[in-house]
Amino acid sequence: MSTISPxxxxxxxLRKPHYPDFLAGGVPVDLLEVISENYMVAGGKPLRILEELRADFPVILHGVSMSVGSADGLDPVYLARLKKLADRIEPLWMSDHLCWTRTSAHNSHDLLPLPLTEEALAVVCANIDHAQDTLGRAMLIENPSSYLTFPEDEMAEWEFLAEISRRTGCYLLLDVNNIVVSAHNHGFxxxxxxxxxxxxxxRQIHLAGNTPGEIAIDTHDQPVPDAVWRLYAQAVATLGPVATMIERDGNIPPLAELLGELDQARALTLSHNAVAA
Known part of the structure; x- marks a missing residue:
């Protein structure tokens, strides 16, 4: 299996309202991330735009429907379409979530939770092995936000992810917002x-906003909150060089606002590097 360099x-x-900004050029970012499923088509304007931007930026394909937790295994049609997109775009890397989204007959389009058991671990690892073999490249797996736990759980989520990486050779996408949300909801x-x-x-970090409350919700429709920035500062102090992405899926602001948040991430990283030096 291929390796993924830092x-x-x-x-x-990349979101549709910002297509014109990126096509005009000069946006100060190092890479773009797109939702894979939005471009898994034979043609059309979004795919042509992605190909044009790919000439200027490394692109990450980030999936939401692979369903690595499905006991029925992975959908071969989905994998074939995803591989066709990857061969066309040649992404920096590809990622998806630790979750399940479908049964054999229905796709929920939700990132549904898994019991953290040895049985589930075996299913997930088999599916990731299958995906990586089919795609011909290593993947990143993202920690989800969580709103419930199972009485059958046998390990912590971070232990589950560590074991997935050890067994399959996959890499990890650390969503700092999801850690904050799940820690609040479950008290860890x-x-x-x-x-x-x-x-x-x-190899990558996601930063996003959430809706606070007795149960925090990972909504991706708010600016990155202070708790996420604090945990991000701790993360960059221990992880070394990793890609950092700002996610915004609702209440999408002008591009300048997101670039301001990205500057804050740069500043935190540079501050840590200066102290470490």
């Missing part, structure tokens, strides 16, 4: 989560 750039999730320590993740397997 890449310490800063980027944004976000610092314990960071400490339990194998730092040498992390």
């Amino acid at each position: 890449f310490g750039g800063f980027g944004l999730g 320590s976000a610092q314990d989560y960071l400490a339990g993740i194998p730092a040498d397997r992390v």
